[in-house]
Amino acid sequence: MTDTTPHTPHLTPHNYVIIVAGGSGSRMQSAVPKQFLLLHGLPVLMHTMQAFEQTVIKPVIVLIMHPNFHAYWQELCSKYNFNIPHQLISGGETRFNSVKNGLDQIDCDSNALIAIHDAVRPITSAGIIEASFAYAALHDNAVTAVKSRDSIRQVKNGVSVSLLRDEIYLVQTPQTFKAGLLKKAYEQPYTESFTDDASVVEQYGIAINITEGSYENIKITFPEDIAIAELLLSKKPSA
Ligand SMILES: Nc1ccn([C@@H]2O[C@H](COP(=O)(O)OP(=O)(O)OP(=O)(O)O)[C@@H](O)[C@H]2O)c(=O)n1
Numbered sequence: 424m425t426d427t428t429p430h431t432p433h434l435t436p437h438n439y440v441i442i443v444a445g446g447s448g449s450r451m452q453s454a455v456p457k458q459f460l461l462l463h464g465l466p467v468l469m470h471t472m473q474a475f476e477q478t479v480i481k482p483v484i485v486l487i488m489h490p491n492f493h494a495y496w497q498e499l500c501s502k503y504n505f506n507i508p509h510q511l512i513s514g515g516e517t518r519f520n521s522v523k524n525g526l527d528q529i530d531c532d533s534n535a536l537i538a539i540h541d542a543v544r545p546i547t548s549a550g551i552i553e554a555s556f557a558y559a560a561l562h563d564n565a566v567t568a569v570k571s572r573d574s575i576r577q578v579k580n581g582v583s584v585s586l587l588r589d590e591i592y593l594v595q596t597p598q599t600f601k602a603g604l605l606k607k608a609y610e611q612p613y614t615e616s617f618t619d620d621a622s623v624v625e626q627y628g629i630a631i632n633i634t635e636g637s638y639e640n641i642k643i644t645f646p647e648d649i650a651i652a653e654l655l656l657s658k659k660p661s662a
């Protein structure tokens with residue numbers, strides 16, 4: 424007999440991105456935190472959110488920001504007619520705490536994918552983001568990185584030793600993980616060695632996979648980075 428009862432559709436795991444914009448930008452020394460500075464006339468953070476919205480994945484966006492800036496952000500959204508849907512969550516004392524606040528708000532299947540991305544890496548690309556999600560879907564985690572282009576020396580006890588630069592990767596974001604794994608890893612107590620999400624997950628005992636980033640996927644950290652980002656953006660076809 425043919426089964427004609429309607430079936431509950433298979434629930435496709437959701438894709439999420441936590442965009443961390445909870446920092447104060449002390450190294451930038453600007454009047455407003457660097458995520459709000461203008462790049463080609465639009466706040467840095469809006470470029471970053473557009474990059475995710477313009478992928479085929481269109482992840483649910485969870486935006487982390489210090490509560491002092493929530494009203495300012497709403498004003499900016501009105502001013503720039505910025506309509507990309509997102510959930511606004513309060514940031515924490517450290518990047519680790521900010522990510523944790525985001526994770527606490529995501530109620531999802533353990534197989535869902537969660538990317539974490541710095542608000543201040545606005546020149547990421549759809550290719551980098553989609554590769555990160557695709558690799559993490561197959562291998563549980565994917566951390567964007569690029570090979571060092573400079574020669575590398577390690578200094579210990581005053582002695583410098585040359586390292587093989589082909590073995591050295593510079594880590595970027597997005598960093599994408601299966602949700603169950605990421606949430607468990609973020610239950611660990613904070614230590615100063617947790618400079619990114621990969622270091623948290625690695626400390627939890629998981630081997631980290633690298634996917635190809637780009638030398639243009641810069642983090643805006645120092646004042647000169649704004650000029651560099653302006654230049655890189657002007658090279659992009661959609662800019
Ligand atoms: N408590 C914090 C600290 C940082 N971040 C975010 O993490 C990303 C990377 O951090 P970094 O570049 O160090 O930003 P800031 O902490 O703002 O800068 P600085 O270290 O110069 O103060 C940024 O998008 C920043 O907003 C965050 O969400 N919450």
Ligand SMILES: C[C@](O)(CO)[C@H](O)COP(=O)(O)O
Pocket residue numbers: 518541594595596618619620642644
């Ligand atoms: C997460 C990160 O952007 C990867 O490169 C980086 O570790 C953040 O470090 P920072 O000390 O906050 O600049």
